[in-house]
Amino acid sequence: MRLSIREFATFDWRRFRQTRLPLIGVGVILVFVLLAAFAPYIVTDPTQIEMRREQSGETINPPFPPSPRNLFGTDQLGRDIFARVVFGLRTSLIVGILVRGLSMIAGTMLGLISGYFPKAVDDVIMRITDIMLAFPVILLAMTVTAVLGPGLVTVCVALALVAWPDVARLVRGQVLAVREQTYVEAARSVGAGNWRILLRHVLPNCMGPIIVAFSMGIPGAIMYEAGLSFFGFGIQPPTPSLGSIISDGRGYITVAPWYPGFPGLVLTLLVLSVNLVGDGLIDVMNPRAARGTRRGDSAA
Amino acid sequence: MLGYTARRLLQFIPILIGLVTVLFALLNILPGDPARMMAGPFANPDVVETIREEMGFNRPLWVQYLDNLWNLARGEFGRSYQSRRPILKDLLEVFPKTVQLAVAAELTSAFIGIWLGVIAATRRNGWADRLIMTIAALNLSFPLFWLALMLQIVFAVFLRLLPPSGYGSGFDQFVILPAFTLALPSLGLLARITRAALIEVIEEDYIRTARAKGLRNALVMRRHILPNALIPIVTTVGTDFVRLLGGIPIIEVIFAWPGIGKYAYDALVFRDLPALQASVIVLAVAVSLVNLAVDLLYAFINPRIRYV
Numbered sequence: 091m092r093l094s095i096r097e098f099a100t101f102d103w104r105r106f107r108q109t110r111l112p113l114i115g116v117g118v119i120l121v122f123v124l125l126a127a128f129a130p131y132i133v134t135d136p137t138q139i140e141m142r143r144e145q146s147g148e149t150i151n152p153p154f155p156p157s158p159r160n161l162f163g164t165d166q167l168g169r170d171i172f173a174r175v176v177f178g179l180r181t182s183l184i185v186g187i188l189v190r191g192l193s194m195i196a197g198t199m200l201g202l203i204s205g206y207f208p209k210a211v212d213d214v215i216m217r218i219t220d221i222m223l224a225f226p227v228i229l230l231a232m233t234v235t236a237v238l239g240p241g242l243v244t245v246c247v248a249l250a251l252v253a254w255p256d257v258a259r260l261v262r263g264q265v266l267a268v269r270e271q272t273y274v275e276a277a278r279s280v281g282a283g284n285w286r287i288l289l290r291h292v293l294p295n296c297m298g299p300i301i302v303a304f305s306m307g308i309p310g311a312i313m314y315e316a317g318l319s320f321f322g323f324g325i326q327p328p329t330p331s332l333g334s335i336i337s338d339g340r341g342y343i344t345v346a347p348w349y350p351g352f353p354g355l356v357l358t359l360l361v362l363s364v365n366l367v368g369d370g371l372i373d374v375m376n377p378r379a380a381r382g383t384r385r386g387d388s389a390a
Numbered sequence: 391m392l393g394y395t396a397r398r399l400l401q402f403i404p405i406l407i408g409l410v411t412v413l414f415a416l417l418n419i420l421p422g423d424p425a426r427m428m429a430g431p432f433a434n435p436d437v438v439e440t441i442r443e444e445m446g447f448n449r450p451l452w453v454q455y456l457d458n459l460w461n462l463a464r465g466e467f468g469r470s471y472q473s474r475r476p477i478l479k480d481l482l483e484v485f486p487k488t489v490q491l492a493v494a495a496e497l498t499s500a501f502i503g504i505w506l507g508v509i510a511a512t513r514r515n516g517w518a519d520r521l522i523m524t525i526a527a528l529n530l531s532f533p534l535f536w537l538a539l540m541l542q543i544v545f546a547v548f549l550r551l552l553p554p555s556g557y558g559s560g561f562d563q564f565v566i567l568p569a570f571t572l573a574l575p576s577l578g579l580l581a582r583i584t585r586a587a588l589i590e591v592i593e594e595d596y597i598r599t600a601r602a603k604g605l606r607n608a609l610v611m612r613r614h615i616l617p618n619a620l621i622p623i624v625t626t627v628g629t630d631f632v633r634l635l636g637g638i639p640i641i642e643v644i645f646a647w648p649g650i651g652k653y654a655y656d657a658l659v660f661r662d663l664p665a666l667q668a669s670v671i672v673l674a675v676a677v678s679l680v681n682l683a684v685d686l687l688y689a690f691i692n693p694r695i696r697y698v
């Protein structure tokens with residue numbers, strides 16, 4: 091992996107530190123990651139219910155409005171929404187990274203093979219990506235979770251299944267350019283095998299776009315998970331998910347706007363921050379690349 | 391050009407066969423019994439057995455698969471398990487409504503997005519430009535379903551300006567909220583692309599010439615700047631339209647818009663497999679056709695591009 095160091099050399103930390111918005115994004119993500127990681131030590135028990143409360147001499151029933159005790163208010167069972175959101179963040183982050191990891195591994199492998207090996211192999215893989223890309227994403231993901239039964243693992247599988255073809259195409263495009271380089275020819279001329287060339291010479295030189303694609307795909311995965319959970323096809327209770335909290339809060343929207351409101355704001359902030367970091371990565375790694383040409387995000 | 395179009399259309403056929411195959415595999419080979427799925431989790435075994443007989447699930451898988459393909463090839467979508475009507479009839483009813491919503495949403499997004507871009511480009515580095523570009527940089531990455539919910543609560547529940555959901559006659563007050571929700575996430579991107587394209591043209595010599603000969607600003611914009619900056623803008627509108635179609639099922643379900651996305655969703659919820667298959671196919675074909683149209687339009691406005 092020596093060559094990957096050269097790729098990273100173009101990653102200019104000084105440039106990255108000068109950008110403002112991506113740094114804010116990094117800050118927000120850090121806070122969210124810390125909250126999620128230490129959730130049990132920070133917030134109260136998200137399953138604790140409370141059915142009545144004394145307030146200025148009166149007894150009131152949940153959902154209770156936001157207060158110092160419940161920053162985001164409570165739900166209809168008196169459970170602290172802030173605590174549930176923090177645990178939901180945990181799910182979102184796990185799903186985002188897991189889905190993106192899975193789809194990047196599958197997509198990168200197939201893209202490498204497709205771009206490097208003879209046309210017949212390339213054709214087969216590209217036709218499969220054509221088919222997968224023709225599916226309406228959210229319906230395909232819902233169908234997969236409906237068939238496999240909803241849950242964290244199935245959601246990740248379903249979302250990775252819809253996300254890999256984009257990655258495969260991107261990596262294939264990179265490979266097509268890289269494999270014509272002199273150093274590949276040189277490696278072949280000294281007797282390196284196909285796989286050695288692919289993994290030691292081609293892959294490291296495709297790492298820049300792969301890293302960008304990894305970060306750019308996370309917001310989509312997070313939003314699709316929330317969307318699936320919102321419609322009941324995703325994470326199932328008792329595992330908290332931002333999507334299912336918003337879905338539960340839908341019925342209380344007029345009496346307790348904070349109930350679906352705050353989880354959605356946190357979700358938006360998370361997605362926004364990851365997007366900003368991705369934008370920053372593009373600017374830093376490839377300053378000439380046109381900004382705002384990404385696709386596939388915000389569909390959920 | 392014609393040959394290219396024909397070839398692209400022919401490519402649909404293997405893609406569609408693949409689509410049906412993947413869907414069939416999903417619904418059959420993976421764990422889960424289609425008859426049980428249709429009957430629901432608490433059905434009694436006799437009911438499951440009856441459904442199995444009725445739908446032909448007891449035949450060998452390859453027979454079912456070929457039978458399914460053959461039916462689809464003849465344009466025979468079958469009968470909806472839920473509405474008990476021919477699926478084709480249902481689809482002909484719901485599809486135009488989806489087209490209405492998609493067109494309304496894309497028009498909204500194109501008009502507002504391009505307008506914002508023009509404002510930003512013509513007042514470069516002014517406060518309007520800074521504001522628009524900051525918002526564009528944030529990219530309004532709202533989760534669609536939450537955005538829909540919030541717009542519903544603001545405009546329908548509190549302000550009582552618009553109906554929260556439902557369908558009127560197509561282009562009436564019912565379409566405003568869903569179309570705007572779909573359009574909002576792409577405004578930033580469109581404004582950004584428009585601004586960049588315009589600025590590139592504004593710096594050309596012929597624009598200075600046009601100004602020098604005394605043309606009014608609005609006329610320069612309309613005659614000289616916009617047409618020359620059109621290519622990236624139209625391309626973005628095209629790809630944006632494809633993205634927008636992806637969000638259609640979610641929006642239709644939340645706003646109770648009786649289009650094909652909601653139809654597919656209901657089919658999935660009620661385990662109406664033939665209806666689900668048919669609507670997925672129609673949606674996929676629609677997206678592919680839009681993609682093709684965008685590519686052709688691209689060649690049309692940029693004569694330097696020729697597809698062979």
